[in-house]
Amino acid sequence: MRTYTDIISKELLNESTVTDSYIIQDLIKGHDTSQMIQGEKYYYNENDILERKQYYYRNGTKTVDETKANNRIPHNYHKLLVDQKVGYLVGKAPVMQAEEQEEYENRLNLILGEEWHDSLNELTTNSSNKGTEWLHVYINHEGLFKFIIIPAEEVIPIYDTSLQENLEGIIRYYLMEVNGEERIRVEWWTRDKVTFYLENDKGDFDLDTSEERNPDYHFYYNDKGYGWGKVPFIEFPNNEKRVSDLKFYKELIDNYDMNVSDLSNNLEEIQEVITILRGYEGVDLAEFNENLRYYKAIKVGSEGGVDKLELSIPIEAKKEMLDRLEENIFLFGQGVNMKTDKFGNSPSGVALKFLYSMLDSKASIMERKFRKSIKRLLWFTTEYINIIDKKDYDSTTVQVTFRKTMITNDEENAKIGKESKGIISDRTIIANHPWVEDVALEMERLEEQEKTELDKYSNDYQGLGEEDGQNE
Secondary structure (H helix, E strand, C coil), rough: CHHHHHHHHHHHCCCCCCCHHHHHHHHHHHCCCCCHHHHHHHCCCCCCHCCCCCCEEEECEEEEECCCCCCCCCCCCCCCCHHHHHHHHHCCCCEEEEECHHHHHHHHHHHHHHHHHHHHHHHHHHHHHHHHEEEEEEEECCCCEEEEEEEEEEEEEECCHHHHHHHHEEEEEEEEEEEEEEEEEEECCCCCCEEEEEECCCCCCCCCCCCCCEECCCCCEEEEECCCCCCCCEECCCCCCCCCCCCHHHHHHHHHHHHCCCCCHHHHCCCCEEEEEECCCCCCCHHHHHHHHCCCCCCEEEEEEEEEECCCCCCCCCCHHHHHHHHHHHHCCCCCCCCCCCCCCCCHHHHHHCHHHHHHHHHHHHHHHCCCCHHHHHHHHHHHHHHHHHCCCCHHHHHHHHCCCCCCCCCHHHHHHCCEEEEHHHHHHHCCCCCCCCCHHHHHHHHHHHHHHHHHHHCCHHHHHHHHHCCC
């Protein structure tokens, strides 16, 4: 991550003037996207094994062997582990609760809607692959609050200090076609405005003259320009170091791919039996094969003979090695190997929690990071609500609850929920119930159910009273 100080101090040492073009070039040049690209490739099963070539030496020169068996078999363990984490952490949308502010809570859920849950799944996947991902919030031409995922490969954050706490700017860059040529276009976002730049023939960056207003405000409402007061980009980091999940098990997957591919090559290339001839009196091997097939006999000289050389592949050793590699992929990938048979047909809640313990540990790291990110999103959403509805809501009052999804023992969970009655609020019990998708809707259903039962009780009681009066 770069800061303004990092960029400017280096230029001032040369006693030259700092320009926007220089800063943009310097930042783009230093933006390393290699791990992001690699994580995406492995997620889509484009493993390194697909690039492998077979070689031989001809007159001392290393040459590609186009005739040698070269099976390249990738195994998509990375996607399996990432999808497992995504389903576990955000398979159910996190619940956002504003205590005693039902109108505010409903407004938030209405604005974010189902689109937010879909975007959150994508953010979780991309962040796991790349180490981080970004969300851009904006207000469209119709005055509606919107958000869009911006690939981390296109985003360079600029912080005010090396602590990386206060986001001061965002450089977003991407290719676009200009007069039949590809040029880099840059958006420089600050707390209040955005400036657009376009790469020229010399590789420098000039203000983009195609924009009517440049610099421009973040958004317009009733023809009035506004700045958020914050950079309208939100980072969703995978972990503290912003590294891909792939980093922790890539070599294990590569080794697995290589061993399976080599085994396939060996099975394709070797013959079951190699015949060794000594003192054969025939002319060529074709004649030998014909005599053996037709006469079931061959002629050899006085010192001759025929031996067999049977080649065998150590299948069991290979299998044991592959089993160990698979076990380590799940171990260091902190996933759940569903092939396990250690927990029986109906495992208890304790056994299931143990099975999911490593996945839970990995997901909890992302959960802590994402909770902060969602809080930032709620700040922007609340600012929009306050402007549109002329309210004074405070986003810090909203509680975000992740509802992790795992195979559970429903009987045990139902018992826990029942025993928690009176100890914690009904809303908390409902929010953590595995069958509940929408907490607010479920609360409404409960209230309606209680009202129906109360009305029925009142009618029954009234009817009973009338009957007693008639009896008198």
